[in-house]
Amino acid sequence: MEPSDCHRELTPASHPSQISEVSMVLEGSNDVLSSGGESDLKEQEEDTELDSLELHGTLSDSVDREGQRPDMHMEVQRDEGLGEHALGDGNTSCDSGTASIDDARSPPAVHDKSEGGTRNEVEESSPSVLNGTDDISSTHMFNGPTDLNRTPLTLTTPDVVSVPQNSQSNSNMNPYDTDCSRKLLSEIQRSLSQESLLDELEDELLNSQSDGMRKGSPPNGLQKDQNSMVLFEKCVQYKYSQQEKAIKRLLDENKKHQELILGICSEKDNMRDELKKRMETEKQHLCTIKKFESRLEELMKELKDSRDKLVHQDQAAKNAIQQLQREMTYRLEQANKKYEEARQEKETMVMKYVRGEKEALDLRREKEQLEKKLREATSEVDKQARRGNTLAQEKGRLQQLYDAKENEVTRLSRELEKVKEEINSHVIKVKWAQNKLKSETDAHKETKDRLRETTAKLTQAKEETEQIRKNCQDMIRTYQESEEIKSNELDAKLRETKGELEKQKQEQTDQLEMHKAKIKELEDLKRTFKEGIDELTTLRTKVKCLEDERPRWEDELCKYREIINRQKAEIQKQREKLTAITTLEEQHQRDDQEIASLREEVENLNSQITDLQRDIEGSRTREAELLGFTEKVTSKNAQLQSESNSLQAQLDRLNSTSRELHSKLEETERTLSETVRCLLKEEKQRQEEVLALQTERTTLQTETSQLKTRVEELRDDLVTQKRKQAANIKDLTKQLTQARKKLEQVENGGCDREGSSMGSRSSSSGSLNARGSSMDDRSPENQSGSSVVVVDSFPEVDKAVLVDRIVRLQKAHARKNEKIEFMEDHIKQLVEEIRKKTKIIQSYVLREESGALSSEASDFNKAHLSRRGGIMASLYTSHPADSGLTLDLSLEINRKLQAVLEDTLLKNITLKENLQTLGSEIERLIKQQRVPDDIAGRK
Incomplete structure (x- = not known):
């Protein structure tokens, strides 16, 4: 055959008559291939001339019917010149059926232009199968038909480079895009484009075969004329252009479906985020409610304690008032009795004084007789007066001792009261600390239970995610293995077709075999398309399910809002309770004020009692003066002796009471020492707990620092691995471009030498894994010529090895990312626990009184100052x-x-x-x- 027969005319048929004529020619060629045999080759060669004449006649008739278009072949060449420039030299083989099966799976790739021109690329980003997370393969489209023999499915340099870029752009543009959605959409896109293309090819083949069966075919099985080949190529190109348009339309529809699915996913994620936010707000409200409840409980306890204290204080005040009243009444009665006795004694003394005067008058008469006796009596009176003065001095001294003892007794009673108050305060503090410890332990147990529940939920979620990832990876592996099996089968089929071509050297038999292979591929692709449609239906059902679940989520949101409203009402009730508590505290303050007023009244009564006592003492002094003038010395001696006896009895009583007080003081000191020991033990325990918490905090800080360093190291490892992968990808792309250039040069050289050679076509399917040797770029002049090309041998790398290596790297990357995320979450949890513990410690320290956390040295210092006396002693004592x-x-x-x-x-x-x-x-x-x-x- 001539080389001109191998060129393809890229013009679509513009009239149905042309299409019918082309279909007639195809039917004749198919009939020849189906009916011809090796025995009738000679007879068919004799009849080829008659068939060619008949074809010329039919073509001329079709040209006249279409409206005077005789030079259709030239017009076709003018219209489609750009297509030939895009394909290099234009000297390609005519066997369009022997291309690899990968050509039908994706649109043809763009090749470098030899003589200038623009490259028309339409990158359609779709999820790749090799990368399980974000890799995106790009499908390149032409504006116009292309050569089927020169379009193998190979990833060019822009394809490989655009994979990470598109992945990053998609991850930045749409954060709601998921791996499963991308995989499903890519499979649907591929299945739709492949199904549309293969259905049309199958229809054309069936039509051509049916027409060939109706009409007769030449006996030799060869085509009748070159014009029939030209028309056949035109028809194929026209169908190919229509298929490209249909593929574009289907890709647009797939984009719309993808956008709809992504919108639904984004809405679902938004709803989940809203639910999470609502749950967090609810948790915060619950925490605040619990805090208020705990605060209410504490306030109620304080109220109860204050009420009990008030009751005790009221009882004590009432008892004290009653005792004071009793003492006052008893003292008043005694004073009245003494006053009456003094008055009676005064009257008796007056009577005695009158009698004495009478006796004095009588005695004056006997004065001279009794002068000697009076002198002796006066001397005796002087002696008795001196003795009375000594007795008075002794009485004053004893009175001073009595006053000192009374002061000591009062001081000791005050100290006893102070000790009792301190013991009561210590007991109350111990009880409060115990209650607080119990509440804190209960809260700690509740937090532990919640932590266990959250950890269980987290583990379940992680297991579910790992299962989903494993399923996705298994799907990817199965899909890759199926593709590799298909590629290997196709390579075997291509080798078989090469052997048959070398043996028979007939183009029509090769075309029949290629048609059969394409029919098989069409069946396989139909199956994949059906699977994609089933997956689409499943996705739609999922979308419907999500839409059906939306009202349920809205109902749950309404329920949560109602719960929040209830909680707000409860908070208002608790605030009202707080107001009631404040009113009770105000009442408590009022009661304190009343108690203070009662104490002031008691002090006034005491002052009145002291005034009365002073008045009584004044009256007694006056009576004593009158008695001194009138009473006899003997009565004074008797009185002094009785008073001394009473003072001795009082001293004995005071000594007994002082002994009892000393014993009580010793007992109180023992109880104080025991309480101090208990407090010291509790302080030691608290300090040990604080030290344990500090050690835990330090350990957690060290762990966080180690984890941070580990995370930084992992990030550095990731950066280095990404750089290595980028360098490997660049090397692979360079090698692929070099291999592709070699293959193109080999194919071009083979078409120049032999029109029917098919040697360069077998390497198109395995061009992805080929490593070519370094070659210099050829100029357009050298490429346009048909010179002999020296092909360097390059080793073939197995595609499965590369895929397995990429999958391993992706798995390792995913594991490291999961570890990093887990460690970050763990660090956050530890930091939150530390903050909670610090808050608990701070609140415990702030709630304690100022003196509760002081050391023993400060307490001893205060006691020493209170003993020494002064202004500071009055600060640390109650009086x-x-x-x-x-x-x-x-x-x-x-x-x-x-x-x-x-x-x-x-x-x-x-x-x-x-x-x-x-x-x-x-x-x-x-x-x-x-x-x-x-x-x-x-x-």
Whole structure:
């Protein structure tokens, strides 16, 4: 055959008459192939001339009917010149049926133009099968028909380079895109494009075969004329252009479907985010409610304690008032009795004085007789007076001793009261600490249970994600293995076709075999298309299910809103309870004020009693003066002796009471020592707990630092691996371009030498895994010529090895990402636990009283100061220990202490604000450091 027969005319038929004529020619050629045999070859060669004449006649008739178009072949060449420029030299083989099966699976790839021109590329990003997460393969389209013999399914350099770029762009543009959705959409896209193309080819083949069966075919099985081949090529090109348009239309529809599915996924993710936010807000509300409840319980406990204290204080005050009233009544009765006795004695003394005067008158008469006796009596009176003075001095001394003992007794009673108050305060503090410990342990148990539940849920979610990933990876592997099996089968079929071509050297037999292979491929592709349609239906059902679940989610949201409203109502009730508690506290303050007023009344009564006692003492002094003038010395001696006896009895009583008080003091000191020991033990336990928490915190900090270093190392490893992969991909793309250029040169050279040679076509299917040797780029002049090309031998690499290596790298990358995410989540949980524990410790320290956390040395120092006396002793005791401590001085001391306290509070507030600003700046710097690290990791 001539070389001109091997050129393809790329013009679509513009009239149905031409299509009918071309179909007639195809029917004749198919009939020849089906009916011809080896025995009738000679007879068929004799009849070829008659058949060619008949074909010329039919063509001329068709040209006249179409409206005077005799030079159709020239017009076709003018119209389709660009297509020949895009395909290199234009000297391609005519056997379009022997291309690889990969040509039918995807649109043809773009080849480099030899003599200038523009490259028309339409990149349609679709998820790749090789990459399980974000790799996207690009399908290149032509504007116009192309050569079927020169379009193997091979990834060119822009294809391979565009895979990570498209993956990054898609991941940045649409964060809701998932692996499963991309895989399904890519399979649907491929199946639709393949099905449309193969259906049309199958229809054309069936039509041509049916027409050939109706009409007769030449006996030799050869075509009648070159014009019939030209018309056949035109028809094929026209069908190919229509198929390209249909593929574009189907791709547009697939894009729309993909956008719809992505929108649905985004809506679903938005709904999930909203649900998560609502759940978080609900958890926060529950936490606040629990805090309020705990606070309410604490306030109720404090109220109960305060009420009990008030009741005890009221009872004590009432008892004290009753005792005071009883004492007052008893003392008043005694005073009245003494007053009556004194009055009676006064009357008797007056009577005695009158009698004495009478006797004096009588005795004056006997004065001279009794002068000697009076002198002796006066001397005796002087002696008795001296003795009375000594007795009075002794009485004063004993009175002073009695007063000192009374002061000591009062001081000891006050100290006893103080000790009792301190013991009660310590007991209350111990009880409060025990209750607080119980509440904290209960809360800690509840938090542990919640942590266990959350960890179980997390493990379940992780297991589900791992199962989904494993299923996806298994699908990818099965799909890759099926493709590799198909490619191997196709390579075997191509080799068989090569052997048959070399033996028979007939183009028509090769075309028949290629048609059969394409029919088989069509059947396989129909199956894949049906599977894609089934997957589409499943996706639609899933979308419907999600739409059906949407009202249920809305109902759940309404329920959660109702729950939130209920919680708000409960919070309002609790606030009302708080107001009631505040009112009760105000009542408590009022009761305290009333108690203070009652105490003031008691003090006034005491002052009145002292005044009465002073009056009684004054009356007694007056009576004593009158008695001194009138009573006899003997009565004074008897009275003094009786008074001394009473004083001795009182001293004995005071000694017994002092002994009892000493015994009580010893007992109280023992109880105090025991309580101090218990408090010391509890303080030691608290300190040990604090130290344990600090050690846990340090360990957690070290673990977090180690994990951070590990994460940084993993990120560096990822960056290095990505760089290595990029370098490997660049090397592979270079090798693929070189191999493709070699194959093109070999094919071009083979067409120049032999029109029917098919040697360069077998390497098109395995061009993806070929490693070509380095070749210099050829100029357009050298490429246009038909010079002899020296082909370097390059080793073939197995495609399965590359795919397995890529899959392994992807698995390792996914595992490292999962580890990094898990470690980050673990770090966050540990930091949150540390913060909670610090908050608990801070709240515990703040709730404690100022003196509860003080050391023993400070307590001993306070006790020492209180014993020494002075102003500071009055601060640490319940009663004023210094007479110089006036009200004005105490107010000045309080003002100064208030000023110091305000200064310390301001300093603490400023320090807290500074710490908060430092924390915010540290977080900002950490985020700024993470952003370039993330960008570098992505690159």
